[in-house]
Amino acid sequence: MSAPYARIVRRETHSPRTATTILLAVLIILACAYAGTELILRMLGQPALLVSPADAWTWLATLPTLEPLAAISAGGALVAVVGLLLILHAIRSGRLARHEMVLGDRAVIVDNGVLASAIARRVETVARVPQGQAAVSVSHRRAIVEVTPTSGIPVDEESVRRAVAEEIASYDVRPALRHTVHIKQTGAIGS
Incomplete structure (x- = not known):
């Protein structure tokens, strides 16, 4: 796959860090605005809003010697x-509920819900159960x-497993999907 497609696929399958970045930027801006306000008030000879810059530096310098030491350690x-x-x-990649489908040199992104729906349809056909009795x-x-x-109609578990494996293999999605098939012991009343 070409470089532009690889970038597009990555952007569409991974979540951005926008919310965290904005939150941290706002907190840093507010802290800088407060520090700047305190410094300006100090230069104008006005009383501090919360704490003067000199008192803040003194407190920071004496922080390691303050009591109770356990509280200071817990804060650190x-x-x-x-x-x-x-x-x-920042390091870990946030994943969206999407997969990349390998289709030659094309970039195809498939939502997990679409994959689940297609697998469920195939299972319902193979297991001969009404729509809605296969949950994926x-x-x-x-x-x-x-x-x-x-109720009263057995399901061949092996044929369902084989059908699921074939269906997933036919999509050739990345990352590859492993599958688990569970047939309930109690049946639903037929319609």
Whole structure:
């Protein structure tokens, strides 16, 4: 696949970091605006809104010696955990509920709901059950199929498994899907 298609596929299958970026930018802007306001008030000889810059620096310098030490350590650990979570959020790729379908040199993006619907339709045909008695959920790497047979009509589990495997293989999606098939022991009343 060419580079522009690869970029488009990545953009359509991964979630952006826009909300986190905007939130962090707003918090940084507010902190800078507050610090700037306090500095301007200090230069004009006015009283501080919350704390003067000199008092803030003094408090920061004495922070390691303050009591109770456990509370200070807990606060430091909390800040470290928030920082680690932000780093992990930046590094890890957020996935959307979509898959890339390999179709020659074309970029085709398929929603997981569409894949689930197509697999369910095939299962209903093979298992000879009415529409709605095959439930399929598709996640990033797995398709889970649950079939509720019609009362009195057995379902051949092996043929359903084979049909699901063939259906998933025919799509050739990336990342590849593994599947699990479960036939319920209790049936639904036929219509």
